[in-house]
Amino acid sequence: xxxxxxxxxxxxxxxxxxxxxxxxxxxxxxxxxxxxxxxxxxxxxxxxxxxxxxxxxxxxxxxxxxxxxxxxxxxxxxxxxxxxxxxxxxxxxxxxxxxxxxxxxxxxxxxxxxxxxxxxxxxxxxxxxxxxxxxxxxxxxxxxxxxxxxxxxxxxxxxxxxxxxxxxxxxxxxxxxxxxxxxxxxxxxxxxxxxxxxxxxxxxxxxxxxxxxxxxxxxxxxxxxxxxxxxxxxxxxxxxxxxxxxxxxxxxxxxxxxxxxxxxxxxxxxxxxxxxxxxxxxxxxxxxxxxxxxxxxxxxxxxxxxxxxxxxxxxxxxxxxxxxxxxxxxxxxxxxxxxxxxxxxxxxxxxxxxxxxxxxxxxxxxxxxxxxxxxxxxxxxxxxxxxxxxxxxxxxxxxxxxxxxxxxxxxxxxxxxxxxxxxxxxxxxxxxxxxxxxxxxxxxxxxxxxxxxxxxxxxxxxxxxxxxxxxxxxxxxxxxxxxxxxxxxxxxxxxxxxx
Ligand code: ADP
Numbered sequence: 001x002x003x004x005x006x007x008x009x010x011x012x013x014x015x016x017x018x019x020x021x022x023x024x025x026x027x028x029x030x031x032x033x034x035x036x037x038x039x040x041x042x043x044x045x046x047x048x049x050x051x052x053x054x055x056x057x058x059x060x061x062x063x064x065x066x067x068x069x070x071x072x073x074x075x076x077x078x079x080x081x082x083x084x085x086x087x088x089x090x091x092x093x094x095x096x097x098x099x100x101x102x103x104x105x106x107x108x109x110x111x112x113x114x115x116x117x118x119x120x121x122x123x124x125x126x127x128x129x130x131x132x133x134x135x136x137x138x139x140x141x142x143x144x145x146x147x148x149x150x151x152x153x154x155x156x157x158x159x160x161x162x163x164x165x166x167x168x169x170x171x172x173x174x175x176x177x178x179x180x181x182x183x184x185x186x187x188x189x190x191x192x193x194x195x196x197x198x199x200x201x202x203x204x205x206x207x208x209x210x211x212x213x214x215x216x217x218x219x220x221x222x223x224x225x226x227x228x229x230x231x232x233x234x235x236x237x238x239x240x241x242x243x244x245x246x247x248x249x250x251x252x253x254x255x256x257x258x259x260x261x262x263x264x265x266x267x268x269x270x271x272x273x274x275x276x277x278x279x280x281x282x283x284x285x286x287x288x289x290x291x292x293x294x295x296x297x298x299x300x301x302x303x304x305x306x307x308x309x310x311x312x313x314x315x316x317x318x319x320x321x322x323x324x325x326x327x328x329x330x331x332x333x334x335x336x337x338x339x340x341x342x343x344x345x346x347x348x349x350x351x352x353x354x355x356x357x358x359x360x361x362x363x364x365x366x367x368x369x370x371x372x373x374x375x376x377x378x379x380x381x382x383x384x385x386x387x388x389x390x391x392x393x394x395x396x397x398x399x400x401x402x403x404x405x406x407x408x409x410x411x412x413x414x415x416x417x418x419x420x421x422x423x424x425x426x427x428x429x430x431x432x433x434x435x436x437x438x439x440x441x442x443x444x445x446x447x448x449x450x451x452x453x454x455x456x457x458x459x460x461x462x463x464x465x466x467x468x469x470x471x472x473x474x475x476x477x478x479x480x481x482x483x484x485x486x487x488x489x490x491x492x493x494x495x496x497x498x499x
Contacts, residue, residue: 056234058082058497060222061241062209062274065094066185066479067462068241069192070486071493073157076199078494083201084233086224088208089269092193094243095463096482098267099185100306100360101167102177103483104476105147109155110162110176118172120144127477130169130330131436131470134287139468142443143477143484150483151176159191166311166413167475169330175308175476182359183306184479209273212238212281212458219281219457237457237493240447241486244435244463245272246291252432255288264432265297265304274464278439281458284450286466287437292473295334296348297431298369304433305348305369305426306360307475313416314350315397316428319343321385323393326411332472335430345429347383349390351418364426371425379423394418436473438466445489459493461485 058080061068064087072085087094105111106123124144128135151161161176161184178187196203206226213221213232221234245251246266253260264270279285296305296316310316310327316334318324318341325337338346355361364370373379376394380387397407398417406412439447439460446454462482469477 054232054234055084056221057084058236059084059239059493060233060235060237061085061239062222062277063087063094063241063243063462063464064092064203064205065241065243065462065482066096066099066188066192067464067482067486067489068094068239069189069196070483071239071241071461071490072201073192073195073199074487074490075494076201076490078491079498080494085196085201085203086207086209086222087203087205087269088273089267090206092203092205093185093189095246095267095270096479097185097189098183098265098304099188099479100183100304101308101475101479102165102175102184103147103151103161103479104167104170104174104474105151105176105480106144106172106174107148108151108174108176109148110151110164111174113162114164116164116173118174120147122172123147123174126170127474128470130474131472133470135470136467138443139441143468143481146484146488147480150480150487153487154188154191154483157191157195159188161187165308166328167307168310168328168334168413169474170476171413177308180359181308181357188479209242209277212277214281217282217456219455235457236497237459239445239489239493240274240278240439240458240460240464241462242274242464244270244438245275246270246432246435248272251275252291255437256291259291259293259432262293262430262432263297263299263302265294265302266432272435274460275438278447278458278460278464281447282449282455283447283458283460284440285438286440287471288435288466290436290466290469290471291432292331292434292436293335293430294433295331295338295430296426296428297433298364298426299345299429299431301367301369302431303364303367303369304431305364305428306358309348309350309354309358309361311414312350312354312357313414313418314348314354315393316346317349317385317390317393318346319385321380321390321393323397323409326409328411328413330472331433331475338428338430345427347385347425348428349379349394349423349425351424352422353416353419355422355424361424369426371427373423375421376423379425383425383427434473434478435463436466436469436471438464440467441465441485443488444492445485459489461489
């Protein structure tokens with residue numbers, strides 16, 4: 001998931017990430033709004049007394065990110081009213097809050113309206129190719145086939161994603177963003193929370209799920225800790241939607257020792273608890289070493305620089321002012337190329353039209369992350385690269401943008417000429433971004449053992465699941481994953497419980 005953090009330059013990386021200083025997001029989705037999420041005592045939705053005197057719900061969902069909130073809404077709309085969403089942090093939304101690119105989806109109502117030709121099978125093919133054919137083709141097909149309906153479902157909830165752009169590895173414009181082209185997370189999370197509030201589904205913040213309760217082979221509840229108090233909650237079904245592990249460096253390095261010392265784009269609740277709980281309950285974890293690093297992270301603030309900026313024409317240059325790779329290639333390849341450059345970093349360079357087209361840039365600018373110049377020469381001086389070299393780089397790039405062919409690095413997407421005038425640059429390098437591995441599931445979101453048997457009562461959705469993206473996730477596919485599978489798991493569980 002992508003972060004849209006801002007911070008004062010004096011705040012350390014760790015403290016900033018822990019402080020979750022999301023631009024505007026905290027205010028929109030912070031604890032205060034959650035008071036309204038708790039059901040009134042008399043609305044019939046509060047947990048009933050459980051077997052051992054504790055509470056009991058039909059469905060307990062661990063995690064209030066996009067996957068968890070979507071699951072709650074769809075389960076409710078399918079007829080289950082006794083639902084509890086647990087959130088360990090003081091605010092809801094998880095990494096989904098910071099998601100900056102958008103939601104990839106095919107054959108959507110908005111693509112049709114805008115005359116964009118696409119197909120579910122092409123989306124699936126490009127997703128599998130982007131993951132170097134290591135993703136689970138059945139899960140990928142399911143995700144792509146259900147992506148258009150998920151866009152329509154969100155639209156019905158008042159979440160309109162009709163500004164469509166490209167992300168690396170996709171040949172068709174299918175990354176759906178809010179109408180004004182702003183970061184998707186800031187529209188998605190408040191929109192889902194509103195729907196949750198309207199349904200009076202309880203979201204319990206500061207409530208940390210510690211362990212799954214089992215009766216024989218079946219999962220029957222969750223042990224939680226809330227403000228130092230431990231208690232049990234019984235459930236007919238538990239849905240793990242607890243996100244990834246990027247903020248737990250011990251767990252990251254357990255699976256990927258080579259990532260020691262990397263910054264993370266993840267919010268501090270992304271501690272991998274769901275993997276540990278599921279594994280202890282007998283679920284298989286797949287592809288856990290597939291932790292995606294993102295190529296454009298501003299290091300001092302662990303601030304992810306949205307991929308749409310490259311899609312709108314930005315280039316990456318090294319400390320010599322030279323381009324070195326196809327900026328629109330997949331994240332793994334761009335990251336690797338960056339690390340080979342002197343100092344292991346790049347400058348993401350763009351002009352005024354890119355600045356104006358991407359609302360996020362204004363936020364990065366306010367946070368002090370953007371270096372400016374009134375011309376190429378002034379920018380070159382500010383970022384200490386040779387002015388003639390940077391000018392030649394931009395002139396060469398501009399020449400290629402006009403002939404409609406791929407450039408010398410194979411870039412054939414988002415080739416948009418730089419205009420004269422103000423120039424901007426952000427210093428970037430790779431950072432820990434997304435756990436692509438996780439709990440093995442099937443298309444019913446059932447958590448599976450190593451032999452492929454579903455664990456009764458246990459489901460999972462979102463980043464906590466594994467195998468969909470293989471060894472490289474395409475930008476915009478995380479939101480597609482959490483929305484398609486979040487919506488799906490709610491429906492599947494509700495159908496099972498109301499049969
Ligand atoms: P996804 O994109 O899959 O929805 P997110 O990162 O957006 O994932 O959301 C996952 C949420 O789960 C985060 O808000 C995180 O703080 C929360 N979470 C993680 N572990 C626990 C836990 N043990 N108990 C309760 N909430 C948790």
